[in-house]
Amino acid sequence: MNPNELAWQETLARARAEIQKVIIGQEQVVDLALMAILTGQHALVEGVPGVAKTLLVRTLAAVLHCQFARIQFTPDLMPSDITGTNVFNLQRNEFTLIKGPVFTDFLLADEINRAPAKTQAALLQAMQERAVTIDRETHALSPNFTVFATQNPIEYEGTYPLPEAQKDRFMLKINMACPGREEELTLARRMLQGEAPENVLARGEVHPVLGPNELQRLRAAMEAITVRDELVAYLLDLVRATREHEALLAGAGPRATQSLLLASRASAALAGRDFVTPDDIKALALPVLEHRLVLRPEFEIEGLTVREVIERILQETPVPR
Amino acid sequence: MAARPKTGQETGAWQLLEEALALLRRLPAPAWASYAAGVVPFVLGLLFFWGEMSQSALAERHLATAALGMALLFVWLKAWQAVFCDALLALQGCQAAQNWSLHRVARMVILQAAVQPWGFLAIPLALVAALPFAWVWAFFQNLSVVGHGHQSSLRATVLEAWRCACWAPRQNHYLLSLLTLTALVVLLNWISAFALVPYLLKAWLGIETWFTRSSVAYWNLTFFATVGALTWVTMDPLMKAVYTLRCFYTQARTSGADIKAELRRLQSAFTPLWLLWLGLLPLGACASENTPQITPPSGSLPAAQLDQALDRTLQQREFTWRMPRVETKASAGDNAGFLSAFFEEIAATIDAWWQGVSLTLDRFERWLDRLLGRRRLPGWTPDSDGVQTDWLSPLRVILVLLLGVMLFVLVKWLWRRHRQRLQTALAGQAAVETPAPRPDLQKEEVSPALLPEEEWLAMSRDFAARGEWRLALRALYLSALAGLARRELLALARGKSNREYVRELARKTHQHPGLLEPFQGLMQDFERVWYGRHAADAQLYQRCEEHLSHLQNA
Numbered sequence: 001m002n003p004n005e006l007a008w009q010e011t012l013a014r015a016r017a018e019i020q021k022v023i024i025g026q027e028q029v030v031d032l033a034l035m036a037i038l039t040g041q042h043a044l045v046e047g048v049p050g051v052a053k054t055l056l057v058r059t060l061a062a063v064l065h066c067q068f069a070r071i072q073f074t075p076d077l078m079p080s081d082i083t084g085t086n087v088f089n090l091q092r093n094e095f096t097l098i099k100g101p102v103f104t105d106f107l108l109a110d111e112i113n114r115a116p117a118k119t120q121a122a123l124l125q126a127m128q129e130r131a132v133t134i135d136r137e138t139h140a141l142s143p144n145f146t147v148f149a150t151q152n153p154i155e156y157e158g159t160y161p162l163p164e165a166q167k168d169r170f171m172l173k174i175n176m177a178c179p180g181r182e183e184e185l186t187l188a189r190r191m192l193q194g195e196a197p198e199n200v201l202a203r204g205e206v207h208p209v210l211g212p213n214e215l216q217r218l219r220a221a222m223e224a225i226t227v228r229d230e231l232v233a234y235l236l237d238l239v240r241a242t243r244e245h246e247a248l249l250a251g252a253g254p255r256a257t258q259s260l261l262l263a264s265r266a267s268a269a270l271a272g273r274d275f276v277t278p279d280d281i282k283a284l285a286l287p288v289l290e291h292r293l294v295l296r297p298e299f300e301i302e303g304l305t306v307r308e309v310i311e312r313i314l315q316e317t318p319v320p321r
Numbered sequence: 322m323a324a325r326p327k328t329g330q331e332t333g334a335w336q337l338l339e340e341a342l343a344l345l346r347r348l349p350a351p352a353w354a355s356y357a358a359g360v361v362p363f364v365l366g367l368l369f370f371w372g373e374m375s376q377s378a379l380a381e382r383h384l385a386t387a388a389l390g391m392a393l394l395f396v397w398l399k400a401w402q403a404v405f406c407d408a409l410l411a412l413q414g415c416q417a418a419q420n421w422s423l424h425r426v427a428r429m430v431i432l433q434a435a436v437q438p439w440g441f442l443a444i445p446l447a448l449v450a451a452l453p454f455a456w457v458w459a460f461f462q463n464l465s466v467v468g469h470g471h472q473s474s475l476r477a478t479v480l481e482a483w484r485c486a487c488w489a490p491r492q493n494h495y496l497l498s499l500l501t502l503t504a505l506v507v508l509l510n511w512i513s514a515f516a517l518v519p520y521l522l523k524a525w526l527g528i529e530t531w532f533t534r535s536s537v538a539y540w541n542l543t544f545f546a547t548v549g550a551l552t553w554v555t556m557d558p559l560m561k562a563v564y565t566l567r568c569f570y571t572q573a574r575t576s577g578a579d580i581k582a583e584l585r586r587l588q589s590a591f592t593p594l595w596l597l598w599l600g601l602l603p604l605g606a607c608a609s610e611n612t613p614q615i616t617p618p619s620g621s622l623p624a625a626q627l628d629q630a631l632d633r634t635l636q637q638r639e640f641t642w643r644m645p646r647v648e649t650k651a652s653a654g655d656n657a658g659f660l661s662a663f664f665e666e667i668a669a670t671i672d673a674w675w676q677g678v679s680l681t682l683d684r685f686e687r688w689l690d691r692l693l694g695r696r697r698l699p700g701w702t703p704d705s706d707g708v709q710t711d712w713l714s715p716l717r718v719i720l721v722l723l724l725g726v727m728l729f730v731l732v733k734w735l736w737r738r739h740r741q742r743l744q745t746a747l748a749g750q751a752a753v754e755t756p757a758p759r760p761d762l763q764k765e766e767v768s769p770a771l772l773p774e775e776e777w778l779a780m781s782r783d784f785a786a787r788g789e790w791r792l793a794l795r796a797l798y799l800s801a802l803a804g805l806a807r808r809e810l811l812a813l814a815r816g817k818s819n820r821e822y823v824r825e826l827a828r829k830t831h832q833h834p835g836l837l838e839p840f841q842g843l844m845q846d847f848e849r850v851w852y853g854r855h856a857a858d859a860q861l862y863q864r865c866e867e868h869l870s871h872l873q874n875a
Contacts, residue, residue, distance in 0.1 A: 226852070226853055226854055228852055228854070230765045231852065273853065274853060275848070275849070275852045275853030275854065275855075276852065277818070277819065277820075277848050277852050278818045278819070278852075279818045279819060279820040279821075282818050282821075296378070298377075298378030299378045301376070301378065302377070302378045302379075314816060315814070315816040316816055317816055318766065318815040318816065319815065319816060319817065319818050320765040321765075321767070321798075321799075321819070321851075
């Protein structure tokens with residue numbers, strides 16, 4: 001094992017240990033969130049209320065030494081509430097920028113589908129370019145700017161489904177299920193002992209594992225991870241198969257190819273490897289592709305799901321070995 | 322029923338309708354069975370086709386096959402409808418239906434298949450044009466009646482059907498109007514039945530259905546298709562009976578068939594009265610003492626035979642009112658008590674059932690004997706089950722045909738299987754004789770199934786001897802996979818990744834716990850070298866060989 005691999009493993013092991021002080025279980029969810037951060041991308045988090053979506057992002061910010069901001073999306077939220085606005089200062093006789101919550105490192109867009117498309121679109125430029133334009137003036141955002149948008153999978157009344165272009169901006173979708181029995185039992189016991197996850201975080205017991213600029217260095221290190229040409233071709237075959245599949249109305253675009261490639265690298269890093277294997281790609285195909293694909297209505301009526309289509313594609317595409 | 326007018330005169334629509342209903346009431350069960358044999362598969366097929374084509378996402382894929390199936394079912398329906406109409410015609414003519422020879426069945430099927438499908442084009446066109454509809458409709462109905470395979474040619478059948486369709490147009494129009502109104506009433510009946518039954522089920526039995534949850538459930542094409550199909554099934558026998566009668570009376574104008582039928586009917590009705598009259602003659606003679614004795618002429622019926630005939634006639638249902646009431650006497654069994662009487666009754670019922678079953682089995686055996694051309698059993702006479710002969714003849718032909726087709730398919734399947742086995746054996750022999758060419762390991766599309774494990778191992782050692790460690794490791798790993806597949810611990814698939822193989826092995830290695838660790842070790846080393854481009858050397862190769870050795874020995 002080379003020193004580079006050892007450094008990753010050590011840093012990521014410490015980060016996981018700190019996160020586990022607050023988040024009980026949910027190892028896969030934590031890994032997927034870390035992948036989004038390590039690749040400088042954004043994630044869509046879907047889960048029923050009370051599964052610690054907000055707490056996860058706050059903990060990640062604390063562990064990775066980043067700023068955290070939260071926006072509760074509502075139907076009357078305006079784009080300027082997100083980006084900020086220029087306010088006229090009577091004393092100085094000039095406009096002063098009041099920065100919105102978007103000027104942060106980790107932004108939690110809570111229940112993003114509660115706001116209309118116009119407000120959702122305010123995030124598009126920020127997510128893609130890490131910059132916002134306010135009154136014709138473009139302002140750069142933090143290089144660590146990462147959006148975690150949450151959605152409730154059961155309440156659709158009074159919501160505005162995310163447009164395909166917006167969904168494509170999210171590298172992966174993280175499904176947060178309810179914790180298992182043992183995990184929930186641990187949570188209950190900790191509550192009784194006054195060790196509730198929120199209290200642990202509030203008391204500052206979670207220590208940052210990275211310095212102010214170390215996240216950038218960690219991201220740069222991702223580029224050293226080897227991805228063989230055959231694996232890139234395999235990944236491309238998977239993505240292209242979604243465009244030709246008879247059950248799919250809209251397949252995944254080129255941004256999905258990039259996302260899957262980046263996520264696979266991050267997955268290899270989290271596994272302590274400096275090379276990507278077909279297993280990394282297969283494991284991430286579902287989180288990366290599922291929210292991007294649109295099923296044809298006639299197949300949806302037949303009971304087919306996007307998950308099943310992706311699984312079939314994975315079974316049918318030959319793995320390079 | 323009103324008296325029929327003379328031959329050649331046009332009867333009223335109501336009268337014909339009434340006569341058709343009477344005809345259907347007298348129709349024997351086998352004829353109804355023949356009708357059901359045609360209609361039930363067709364309607365089920367139609368509903369399935371409708372549902373599949375209107376709702377399934379894969380409709381286009383199955384369209385051609387399903388359409389072919391529907392076409393075959395249509396011909397099947399029309400053939401059985403012709404059989405049904407033939408039975409109706411025979412009943413109306415008071416004569417036995419003619420036997421269905423193979424030649425006749427084939428001619429009838431060809432005729433129906435050739436002409437009836439044109440109805441799908443002609444009837445809608447006639448309906449749009451409105452005026453010629455009644456003639457066109459009657460023509461296609463008549464085809465079922467006259468297209469029973471008796472006519473010498475297709476042209477003669479078509480001309481005959483058209484001739485019958487052109488007869489009594491006013492009656493035809495009245496009939497169509499009445500039948501349409503009846504069909505509407507029947508349709509409303511079916512709709513109300515479908516609408517009410519779910520609510521009654523819920524009210525009485527508490528069974529919740531889609532229809533009780535939401536009345537919107539009624540508004541779908543399948544529901545209307547079902548109701549429409551049921552209406553058609555209800556109305557079609559009446560339609561066939563009406564047009565059979567029309568054809569019968571049209572043909573009777575030239576053949577006098579109606580008079581012959583009337584005579585046959587009178588003959589069969591007068592026979593018991595004639596016997597009664599013969600029986601009463603001597604009684605009347607004895608009643609009068611003054612009347613001189615009349616000696617029976619030589620050659621007349623003997624007294625015993627006459628008494629027997631008289632008794633038989635008086636035992637008939639129509640004359641039972643003439644019989645004096647017999648005082649029923651209590652039998653010895655009546656004193657046995659209600660419990661034993663109850664069990665005796667049950668025993669008697671079972672005995673009656675058993676006799677019925679025996680009789681049916683006996684009939685079936687005789688039918689089978691006749692079908693297979695075996696010697697007829699003593700005591701069997703053609704008249705004893707002459708009723709069955711009419712409808713069993715086409716069935717026999719179909720059964721023989723089906724048996725022939727099944728035999729052919731079986732022989733063909735056995736022959737193909739034999740050839741496949743032969744080819745596989747030859748291919749295996751050839752494979753043993755000539756070793757498979759070694760695949761190029763530089764290429765990605767190499768499957769472990771291409772070579773046996775020994776070949777992969779030999780290949781690996783060859784590469785190791787040349788110092789090509791990466792390829793040697795790859796061949797070693799493929800050898801491990803081929804070996805595990807041979808031992809049926811893994812199922813090779815091109816879409817499976819290495820960790821999926823590990824998971825599969827973990828599930829199957831309860832008996833061999835030592836398998837998993839060496840396989841994982843080998844896989845990790847292979848992945849580091851193959852996917853990670855890490856350097857490989859003799860030491861690493863040696864370690865991987867040890868893993869393989871553990872794997873083989875576990």
